[in-house]
Amino acid sequence: MRRLTPVALAIAAACGSSADAAPMNKAMAVSYVNGIMPVMDQRTYVHALLDQFEARYSSAGGQFRYDGQAWFGSDYNKLWLKSEGTVGTDGRFGDGDHEILYDRSVSRYFDVQSGVRLDIDRGPTRAWGAIGLQGLALYFFDAEATFYFSDRGVAARLTGSYDIFITNRLILQPQAELNFYSNSDSARGVGRGLSDIDAGLRLRYEWHRKIAPYIGVTYSNMFYENRFFQKTFSQTGNGVNFTFGIRSWF
Incomplete structure (x- = not known):
């Protein structure tokens, strides 16, 4: 035949x-x-993204920072893991934030997430409940809004980033993260109100789709009560920094 x-x-x-x-x-x-x-929407997948793996340098000192997340699950239900932190010139680990979240799709572009957050680093450990939204806003703007609660009060984090394609492989990414706290925590160097900001403008080249080195300029600062804690904890890396690192995913 x-x-x-x-x-x-x-x-x-x-x-x-x-x-x-x-x-x-x-x-x-x-x-x-x-x-x-x-519809093949109940298959399970694994995805991991190391969004920031970078060194920061300025006249005031240097700092290493990482920020990554991973998830396992289907289109509707996922187990989501997030972690970020810094290492200063003294070699001590700080700003450690680690989250375990259940993720449920509620629309085409947004998921609701709930779970726990653990602050684990050189300071005393803190535990928080967490609930928030993560997804793509208008014009494919990556956005996260998460609220935290514990016996020490409430907190919130807003993050956002956007990929500007100069070419298919050369991408400019503005990014910002804001943290808020209802109460100060002197043991961890956290002030009340708008506690800190971390922002950056990174230019990466995806010479391999899963591996992209980048350079950029980042800015981090503390506000109000945190300015006192900044001196007490001898934190480095604040202000404007020249930054280079690598972004990877699988």
């Missing part, structure tokens, strides 16, 4: 008159349920 290409088989199946189309019709009968092709 003459072998047909997939395109020819599809045409023959649509016409319904060729014997050569029988294998195609049989395959289609298996794939379709009640005339409707099932």
